[in-house]
Amino acid sequence: MPEMSFVVRWPDGREQSCYSPSLVMHDYLTPGAEYPVAEFVERTSEALTVASDRVLAKFGMRCTSAAQQMEEIHGVSASYQVGAVRVLSMSGAELL
Secondary structure, eight states, X not given: OOOEEEEEEOTTSOEEEEEESSGGGGGTOOTTOEEEHHHHHHHHXXXXXXXXXXXXXXXXXXXXXXXXXXXXXXXXXXXXXXXEEEEEEESOGGGO
């Protein structure tokens, strides 16, 4: 199962490198796009859940790294009442 990473910039300019165990994130985010914080959290949560489900189907257990990444995104997003998250880059596109 191909994994990928994506880099985002939070409303305060902080950059974060994120992980997904599946390329499914490409179905939810677009490089260069900006998403309101709440929408970004919703999109990444859904994508990481789908990715973890794929790991479960293939290996018989959920991906703890996907769960940890989701938890990190939720934690960081709690600091922002307003603003947008920009997707700076996504790896794995060459595999699509």
